[in-house]
Amino acid sequence: MTSIPQKHALLPDLSRRRLLRAVGFGTAGAAGAGLLTSCAGGDSAGDGPTQFTGVFDFDLDSQTRNVHTEDGALLLNSVYKDLFLCTGAMFNWDTHEWDHLLLEGHEWDGDDLLVTLRPGLHWSDGESLNADDAMYSYAMRILEAPPWGFGFPQVEELEKLDDLTVRLGMEERFDGLERSILKHRIVSKVTYADLGERALDLVQDGVRQGDDEHTEWNAEYVEFAPDEIVCSGPYKFDEAQMSDARITLVRNEDGYQGTEVHFDEVVVHKGDNRQSALLVQQGEVDYSTLAPSAADQQAFEEVEGFTWIEHAGYDGVGLMFNFEAKPELEDVRVRKALALVLDGEQIGQVARGEGYHRIEHYTGLVDRQAQELMSAEELDALETYDQDLDRAEELLEEAGWTKEDGVWHLPDGSESGFEVIGVAGWNDFELTATQVEEAWTDFGIPTTARNVPEDNPWGIWGAGDFEVAVRQWGNPEQPDYWGAFQMNFLTENDPGSDAPGQSFELEVDSPTHGEVDLRELVDTAQRGDSEEERTEALRTMMTVFNELLPRIPVWGYTYLSPAVEGIRVAGFDHDHPAGQNEQYQDNHVILQLIQGDLRPVEG
Incomplete structure (x- = not known):
């Protein structure tokens, strides 16, 4: 990682103090965890039915049983959906x-x-x-x-x-x-x-x-609002054991794998991120995919039988620009300077605790995918955007910006400034936005962080109702490489329309490849006649993304799911053949359960 020149060494201190506050809170949380574990295991192995327990923030009253719609249907946004449908x-x-x-x-x-x-x-x-x-x-x-x-x-x-x-x-x-x-x-x-x-x-x-x-x-x-969910998987809903606090799924013996799974019941407790963390600390939950805070992650280490289940990340969080709202961003030197001000590793640690990874190759793909398409030598030849405040100053000066009384001014003499939006209730987005605010402001670019409501950030992003937005890059829903560039270039981006989003023009001039049409390249990467043609389109987009930096990848997701062994579950397979699956799309823990590879503790 590029070292920070001494004259700027004090700039990130506020973020470091925020990190220390988080760690300090985590230590307090850990102290309390030992008390919680002493009464843990409410449904542990014994003479009753064997149980696998999870947690999700469901709502029996508002969520529909029209499961074909998926969005808004009971448990259909959880990883447990594959157990019953x-x-x-x-x-x-x-x-x-x-x-x-x-x-x-x-x-x-x-x-x-x-x-x-x-x-x-x-x-x-x-x-x-x-x-x-x-x-x-x-x-x-x-x-x-x-x-x-x-x-x-x-x-x-x-x-x-x-x-x-x-x-x-x-x-x-x-x-x-x-x-x-x-x-x-x-x-x-x-x-x-x-x-x-x-x-x-x-x-x-x-x-x-x-x-x-x-x-x-x-x-x-x-x-359409059916009264019940008719199930095809190894489990079905037990209406007699459904409440606002928990849902119990029991064997569906004639369904797929209904006689092969080893747990008699699956219990899903109701809980949001914080409640989920407390249930894990109490030993009431065997496996959770809800996001724990850095403090909760520390507290988990004191729970008897605790283990992390790691799920590969295929996306990350970064910054999406609105080029129409802030024309100064059209100068690539400005975008690169803004990236070089940020310490992505520190931002990721504050936002996600251990559940992040730093960016090594700024290609628009997560590093594991980039390494599959380019050699180490080719990747080393690309630009990196680790924090380098001196280089950021040089780039802004080359772009015609000037610094007066500690504040950067645009070439026309007006004072620079940005508003960065996070999403209320999305903890990692909120913390990323406030750290960007802090870093850019300390560097001399006045920045304000604001959170938009969590019920519809997609509408705000699509409408272009922002200057800079904390937003994903890469693609957690599409395992093919082209999906990342569909996300990076095409999602929330339709210049001149009623929903312009980023307003980033897709016909660009690349220093390496000359004039390219990014929309055509995404289509070729998806539908090209040969693997060679598709791969070449992908490699071109990787280079163009690295050269032009249309959005800034700040950190990448590493999905760490807390799990507990020895209370109800004998153990998890940490080297499962599907262990590189994305956790919400093709969850390998749920696959283990369905295939009969997860077993209960022997009573």
């Missing part, structure tokens, strides 16, 4: 292979994707699970799929070949096209009988999202 398959983000769940398999026949369900499966209401369920589920998703997506929007034909097999005819085939289809959650044909049958008729007639017929169907779909 399985996907067709889970993707291995390291090997790029599939672990089939509800599907027995899939294959391509030209431009046709053939998917085959496992035989002998039943829903929790006793109905058989077959191709009719898949036909209704796929038709509803085709009807709902936005045309800019990939997977279901490309389906032109839908045909039931036999009781377990469905053919999806595609308009074109490209690498990874099948992913959203294999990962789709098939829902009950009985629950969705009317909506599913009508959706299938509409799709067969060529109706798609935005057509008048779809609008009419959708009005009923969004209001």
Whole structure:
């Protein structure tokens, strides 16, 4: 890491004091943890049913049982969803292979994707699970799929070949096209009988999202509120054991793996980030994916049986610029200077405790992916943006900025300044914003941090209602490399429209590659005819991102999930074949549970 010149050595002290305050609080938290563990293990192994316990901030009253909508449905935003409503398959983000769940398999026949369900499966209401369920589920998703997506929007034909097999005819085939289809959650044909049958008729007639017929169907779909969730996985809801404080899932013996899982019940406690941390400290939760603070992370170390489950990160947090609101940012020297003022490692530690990693290669991809596409020599030749305050001064002066009475002024003589928005309730975003405020202000660029409401930051980002926003870079939802550049360049970026977002022009002049169209490169990286063509597009975008720095990666996610062994769970596999999976997309702990690899403590 670049050393800080002595004349600037005192600038980051305020952030260091904030870090020390966090650590000091953590020490106090750790002292209390020993008291909590003395009464831990409320549902520990014994004569009763074996339990696996988790935590999520659910709401029985407000959340719907319309699980096909996913957003807003009960537990569908949690990692526990795969236990009661399985996907067709889970993707291995390291090997790029599939672990089939509800599907027995899939294959391509030209431009046709053939998917085959496992035989002998039943829903929790006793109905058989077959191709009719898949036909209704796929038709509803085709009807709902936005045309800019990939997977279901490309389906032109839908045909039931036999009781377990469905053919999806595609308009074109490209690498990874099948992913959203294999990962789709098939829902009950009985629950969705009317909506599913009508959706299938509409799709067969060529109706798609935005057509008048779809609008009419959708009005009923969004209001649909079934009384219960009919389950396909190894567990189902026990209505008699559901309360505002906890949800209990019991075996669904006729569902997928219902007789193979080793826990009789899965209990999901209600809790937000802070409550989750307390439940872990009390030994009441075996595994949590809710984000603990740095203080909580320290307190966990005193919990008997505590262990960290590490999930690979494929994104990070950084700064997204609004080039229309602040034209001075169009000068790449200014963007680079702003990056060089920041100590990303310190910001990450304050924001995430141990749950972050520093950025080594500023390519728009997480470092593990960058290292798969470029050699060490090629990566070493790229620019780095570790903190270097002297170099930041040089760049601003080259850009025509001047410093008067400790404050930087723009070339036109006006005083510089930015507002940086975080998101209220997103602790790592809030702490990143305040540290950027502090660093830039101390450097002589007056900056104010403000948090926007957490209910709709996406609307604010998309509308371009910001100057600088704390925002993700990379892509935690798309394992293919091109997904990161879709996020970095295209998400919340449509210059001149009603939702301009960043207002970053996509036809750019690269010092290395000359004039390039980034939108075309993203498309080529996704749909290019050969692997060589796709890889070359990716390598070009990596270089362009590094040269032009359209947004600043500050730190990367390392997802550390607290877990407890020896109370209910005998132990977790820390070297699982799917251990590089993203925790929310294809969670390998949940996969272990489903596949029967997690076992209870022997009573």
